[in-house]
Ligand SMILES: Nc1ncnc2c1ncn2[C@@H]1O[C@H](COP(=O)(O)OP(=O)(O)OP(=O)(O)O)[C@@H](O)[C@H]1O
C-alpha cells in the first residue's frame with residue numbers, strides 16, 4: 001500500500017477493544033483502514049461486533065481500548081461528528097414529527113444552520129423519493145418509508161463519511177435497488193460510505209472493499225476482487241454420462257465431477273486446456289465453459305464457518321469447591 | 324445554540340402532540356375562568372359572573388377584597404390545582420420523555436451528534452419543564468387579568484407562581500429522570516417520583532403540624548386540653564411544651580434533605596403583596612385594632628407561615644435537585660447505548 005493511500009484513509013484504527021459490562025468481549029483487537037471515497041462493507045454474522053465498532057466511532061459506546069483516527073482526528077473527538085452521518089440499526093425517530101421535520105431535527109442536533117437545513121431536507125426528500133409524504137407524521141409511515149427518511153437524515157449535514165447500520169432492513173426489493181442508487185450517488189459526491197450488513201449479495205453489488213468480522217475480530221479485508229481472486233475456478237458443462245476410463249484420467253488432472261459439471265481450481269485458463277483436449281478426444285460434448293469466482297457468500301461461509309451467533313463469551317469461572 | 328433550540332423545539336412538538344396536554348390546558352383555563360367569575364366587591368361576594376351572590380351588610384373594603392381574592396388563589400388554586408393536579412398530569416405526560424429518548428435507535432441519533440452529553444441531558448431535562456411552564460403561565464395570565472379588571476390593581480406578584488410551580492415540578496421530575504436513565508422504565512420512574520413526592524409532602528405536613536402544636540397554638544394564647552378536646556383562649560401566650568418542640572426538631576431535621584415541594588408552593592404567599600404587605604401578614608388585613616387575642620392569633624399564624632426562610636426552602640430543595648440530577652447526568656454520560 002502506498003503512502004498516499006495510507007494518509008488518505010478516513011478511518012484508521014488499531015487494536016480497538018470493547019468489553020461490555022457483563023463481560024461480553026464484543027471487540028477483540030480490531031484494526032481497520034477505510035480509504036476515502038469508497039463504499040466499504042463490514043460483514044459478519046450476528047453478534048460479531050459490527051454495530052459495536054460503528055458505535056465506538058460515533059462515541060455512542062466507549063471503547064475499552066482504542067488507538068487511531070477518524071477524518072484525521074482521534075476517535076471520540078466531538079467536533080468531528082459534524083462531518084459524519086449515521087443511520088443506526090433499528091433507527092427510531094420521534095413519531096410526532098413529520099418526515100420533513102425529522103430531517104430538520106437531525107440537522108439541528110448536528111448544528112446545521114436553519115436555512116441550510118431547510119434546503120438540504122427538501123433536496124434529500126426528493127433523492128429518497130419521499131417528497132409526497134414529507135408532510136405526514138413518522139407514526140403513519142411504513143417500515144420502509146421510515147428507513148428512507150433514515151437514509152436521508154444521515155446525509156442532512158453533508159457528511160464526509162456516512163455510516164449505515166443494516167440500511168436495507170425492512171426495505172422491499174425496489175427500495176433496495178433505489179437505495180443502492182443513493183449509495184452510489186453518495187460515492188460519486190465523494191463521500192465515504194460505511195455499510196454494515198449481512199446481506200452479502202447486496203454488498204457484493206456495491207462495495208469497493210469489504211472486511212469480514214467474526215467474534216470481535218477482522219478475519220479478512222480487501223477489495224472484493226482481491227478476496228475472491230484466490231479461489232477462481234473453471235467449470236465445464238458436459239452432456240451425457242462419462243465412461244469410467246475417462247473419469248480416471250480426469251481425476252489425475254485434479255478435476256471434480258459433479259452431475260454434468262466438471263470443476264477445477266486453476267488460476268489460469270491455460271491449465272484447463274489439456275482437460276478439454278481429453279474430453280474432446282473421448283468425444284464428450286462440451287456444453288459450456290465458465291470462469292467462476294467465489295461469491296462473497298461462499299467466502300463468508302468459508303471464513304466464518306458455522307460457529308453460531310454471538311461474541312466470545314467470557315470464560316466461565318470454575319465453581320469454588322466446598323471444603 | 325442551534326442544537327439547544329432544536330431540542331426545545333422538539334419538546335414543544337412533543338407536548339403539543341399529546342392529548343393530555345390539551346386536556347390539562349383546557350381544565351386549567353376552565354378553572355381560571357371559574358376563578359375569574361368570582362367577584363369580591365363592596366356589596367359582597369358573587370360567583371359565576373353574578374349568578375350567585377352573598378351580600379355583605381357591612382361592605383368589604385378594597386384591600387380586604389383583594390386579600391380574599393388573592394388568598395383564594397394562593398391557598399386553594401395554587402396548592403390544589405397547579406401544585407397538585409396540574410403537576411400530576413404533567414408528570415404523567417412527560418415521564419415517558421426520557422425512557423423514549425433512551426430507546427435504542429433513538430438515543431443513537433442524539434449522542435452521535437457534535438453536542439456534549441451533559442448539554443444534551445440538561446437541555447432535554449429543562450425542555451421537559453415546558454409542559455407545566457405553559458400551563459401555569461396561561462393560568463396566571465387569566466388570574467392576573469381577572470384580578471386586575473376586578474380590583475383595578477395590576478398585581479404582578481401573581482406571576483411568581485410560574486417559577487415556583489415550575490421549580491416544584493422540576494424537583495419531582497428530577498427523581499423521575501434519575502429512575503428513567505437508570506432503568507429506562509417509564510412506569511417505575513413515575514412510581515418513584517410519586518413516592519418521593521408523597522414522602523416529602525408527608526414530612527413537610529408533619530413538620531408544619533408539629534410546629535403548629537408546639538409553637539403556634541401556645542403563642543396564640545390557646546390552651547388545649549387534649550383529654551377533653553376543649554380549648555381555652557387567653558390574651559397571653561402559653562408556655563411551650565418542650566416534648567413537642569423536641570419532636571418537631573427531629574422531624575424538621577429529617578426533612579432537611581428532602582425537596583420542599585409543599586413549602587415552596589406556599590412561598591407564593593410571601594411573594595404577593597397588597598399595599599406593601601404580603602399575604603402571610605394576616606393581621607394587617609383582618610385584625611380588629613383592639614382585639615389583642617385575635618392579634619396574637621394572627622401574629623402566631625404569620626410566624627407559622629414564615630417559619631422557614633426562603634433560602635432554606637429553596638436552598639435545601641436545590642441541593643436535593645443538584646444531587647439527583649448530577650447522579651442522573653453521570654449515569655447518562657457514562658452509559659454505553
Ligand atoms: N449495550 C450492550 N451491552 C452489553 N452487551 C452488548 C451491548 N451491545 C452489544 N452487546 C454484545 O456485543 C456483541 C456484539 O454485538 P453487536 O451489536 O456489535 O453485533 P453485530 O455484529 O452488530 O450483530 P447484528 O448483525 O446482529 O447486528 C454481542 O454479543 C452483544 O450481545
Ligand SMILES: [Mg+2]
Nearest residue numbers: 050051052089
Ligand atoms: Mg448490528
